[in-house]
Amino acid sequence: MDEQLVNNLKQQIIDELNLEEVKPEDIDASAPLFGDGGLGLDSIDALELIILVEKHYGLKITDPKKGKEIFQSVNTMAEYIKANQK
């Protein structure tokens, strides 16, 4: 896993979603982003994450089914970006 990319993503998620009380080291990169046991994000955050990936990495996610897989965790986001970024 690209540690630098994972750390950047953690910071970008904190900034974009305004997670005031969360630090990058608090985020478990393999924990689920949505629902219980992780950051507890919701559907509005999902839209913010789609914009984050497009804005920072130039990748447009159009297939909702793919989104579910991509945004499972910070690690899955990093994997998708690594595999698709030109």
Place this chain on the structure above:
Amino acid sequence: MKAYIQCCTSISHHATFGIDVPLADCLPAVAPQEEGDTLPAIDPNYKELIDDANMRRRMSHIIKMGVATSIHCINKSGCGQPEAIITATGMGGMADTEKFLNCIIDNHEQMLNPTNFIQSTGNTFGGQTGLLNHCHNYNVTYVHGGFSLESALTDALLQMEEEDIGNALVAAADEITPTEQDVMRRLGFWRNGNKMGEGAQAFLIGCKPQIDSLATITYPRMMRGPLTAQELDTQIDSLLADNNLTDKDIDVVLTGAEHDPEMETKVEDRFARHLNYKQWCGQYFTASSFGVWLAANMLKQQLLTDGQSWEPTKMKNILVYTETLKDNYTLMLLQAAFDKPHTCHQYSCQ
């Protein structure tokens, strides 16, 4: 129609938020000269009032101020859920609006963040108060410039008169941002005496008196400019006559004038005592809510400032006169809730 202000809360430039804060402790007898162009609000610990972290992190300053005062007011009043939540704002979520508009420009109308768009609308703090209070009753927001609070109060009073509701939360909030401040200055707004301000006040009003009611309030008078001195006099005459009062019955007029010194002088000359309430809260579209909060607490605590200190003073009737941008003029009459006012040491300003 008279309604009773059962409870009120305030976030302002002074330490007006909290439980049991006597008026003499939370407001200086005369506002000190301060550096800078604005009077920013003092924020309470929002975590204690809005415990849902997911909700809180999306809230801009105006929403936090509006929700915090509203929730605190509902909790303090002990009403559980108000029968209506009626909110007022002159400009709504300016910080979110600015972020969203900047995003449109920066990202060439692509990749627009949904949160700022959703939160920028004027009705957000009323809606979120309803969500946090699990209150599904009537929920409406008035965005009517310098008539916003007055319109919200009118709505609540009309519904009480029709016996549709027995109580209502009426709340007002506005925030300042550096961009708004700059634009307003360039347009020539807010250029007279008082500084730009921000804040939020919430009032739980009901149609029946309670032992701890602060004051009564009647239908506000709203007048569009340009206004002549004669028209203003006629409105004051009519308001006083409707309440069986004469000029001598008004113990003090709280004035919130901005651009119309002629009309301000007219009001001040007509009554024996007057006090500029915007010295404490600054100028903004819903500043009259601070005037109402101050009048209610002055009546409850029977305290009046002489410019040196807050002194016990017997008062029954306070008139709140507000002028916004020489376009919106309002009059609100507050009266002591009881014929024999309680002594000031028994009650707090909150």
